[in-house]
Amino acid sequence: MGVFGPFRERSFALFFAGQVTSNVGLWFQNLALQLVVLGTTGSAQALSGVTIAQFLPIIVLAVPAGRLADRIRPRSILLATSVLAACVAACIGLVVTGDDPDLMHIYALVAAFGTVQAFERVASQTLIFELVGPQRLSKAVSISTVAIASARSVGPGLAGLAFHSFGASTCMLLNAAGYLFAGLMLFAIRQRSLHARAPAASGPKLTLRRFVRDRSIATLLIVNVVIALFALNFGLVLTSTVDLSFGGDATSVGFVHALNAVGAIGGGILAASRPAIGVRSLIVALSVFGVALMVNAAAPTLGVFLLVSPLLGFGIGCYQGVLNAAAQSSAPPEAIGRLMSLVTIGNYGMTPFGALFMGWVIDASSGRVSLLIGGIVAVACAAFVAIRAPRT
Known part of the structure; x- marks a missing residue:
């Protein structure tokens, strides 16, 4: 079984394509938010508030998200988070449309986005077992990190071009489109092709x-x-x-x-x-x-x-x-x-x-x-x- 063996599973290939696209879209949102907040306030402290708003929900909700992912099929969770993330990203796009966006509205929406991410990040890791089964699990998990690295290799440059050419709102809408594409890839995965895990209640x-x-x-x-x-x-x-x-x-x-x-x-x-x-x-x-x-x-x-x-x-x-x-x-x-x-x-x-x-x-x-x-x-x-x- 070669390094790219997990791609022989159609389900994993679809999931990987969706992850690359959504992670590239996330770069568009993050870069645009940084530039908007700095441009509006000129304060690094104000920018740190965006980081806190985005990651604090992960600290609070990651454990409940893990319990949920062991009780509900992770694919179902990810279908829901894809739609929710796209909606929140679109709302952020509306808020940053003006020349003087309200900072508290940005913080609130970023916190909502972080809440969705808490469930999305845990479920995306949990889903990999169901995509490839136990024999290809290690390779598939390692290869999935390439999706994030691939996005990081092209995301910042494309995001910078989009921000300067079309503005912050377009960057947010592109992120929303990336999440919707990821949702379509998940929808294309056939439920019967997934490898079953024992339900959480069946073991100790x-x-x-x-x-x-x-x-x-x-x-x-x-x-x-x-x-x-x-x-x-x-x-x-x-x-x-x-x-x-x-x-x-x-x-x-x-x-x-x-x-x-x-x-x-x-x-x-x-x-x-x-x-x-x-x-x-x-x-x-x-x-x-x-x-x-x-x-x-x-x-x-x-x-x-x-x-x-x-x-x-x-x-x-x-x-x-x-x-x-x-x-x-x-x-x-x-x-x-x-x-x-x-x-x-x-x-x-x-x-x-x-x-x-x-x-x-x-x-x-x-x-x-x-x-x-x-x-x-x-x-x-x-x-x-x-x-x-x-x-x-």
């Missing part, structure tokens, strides 16, 4: 306490939170490094993000090439990620930083592909939703707190120092997994 009750008591799963969840706090937030870190440390312009910022995303595609494909992925697979993935962070931190000039940017993306793709595959492989099929809800809290719920820490580090020193800290933390996490995770 799997609570948060039981997950934490499992040494492998607890190790993975700890690493997930620590890396999210100290080694991610690349939207902030890479932009600040190019702008503040190297004096680059907007073109250089976009180029760095694009090169980073191209590398992430390669990292996700490498993760998918592994015959089996467990928690101890994180040792290699974290080591690669840590070394990549340190290499980028050591870049003396902008040219060198651009040259090694794909290496950092490769490390990110490898780490995220292995992390998500190891998480899903560690849970019984009937509990994937609940475990992935905890992983989602670590990945996205820690974003505001990580941004505050990274912003303080960058203001006190530089973006290169924040990359170095991330590299040291990643290597330390690799050692932590080697010591703590069981070998079986």
Whole structure:
């Protein structure tokens, strides 16, 4: 079974196409919101309110979303979230139509969008098992990270062009269209082609306490939170490094993000090439990620930083592909939703707190120092997994 074996499943191919499209659309919305809020207020603090409004619902609702995904078919949840996300995105488009949009209306709608995302992100991870079954699960989860990386490679550039040519409202409508397309792809998946999971009530009750008591799963969840706090937030870190440390312009910022995303595609494909992925697979993935962070931190000039940017993306793709595959492989099929809800809290719920820490580090020193800290933390996490995770 090759790296791209999951695409032999028609259902997975449709799901992947919808994920790429909706993630590209999300870049249109995020970039336009950043520019609108900054243009209206001129305040970075006001912009941080958008981040808090978007990610706070994920912290609050991810666990209930996981329970729901283990009781209702994830495809049904995603069909509903696709429509709801499109409606909210269209409403945001109406709010930002004027020259002086109401900031509180933006915050409220972004919070509504984050609420939908809390259910959408957990259900999309839970659905992968039903799309490909247990034998192709690890490869399919790793390959699914490529959808996000692919969107990140083209999304910012296209979003910038759309914003300057057509305005913020059009960007929001394009995001709405992306979610509707994802919904159509889900609708095209035949229900009878899905692999059944045992209902949540059929097995022993799997609570948060039981997950934490499992040494492998607890190790993975700890690493997930620590890396999210100290080694991610690349939207902030890479932009600040190019702008503040190297004096680059907007073109250089976009180029760095694009090169980073191209590398992430390669990292996700490498993760998918592994015959089996467990928690101890994180040792290699974290080591690669840590070394990549340190290499980028050591870049003396902008040219060198651009040259090694794909290496950092490769490390990110490898780490995220292995992390998500190891998480899903560690849970019984009937509990994937609940475990992935905890992983989602670590990945996205820690974003505001990580941004505050990274912003303080960058203001006190530089973006290169924040990359170095991330590299040291990643290597330390690799050692932590080697010591703590069981070998079986």
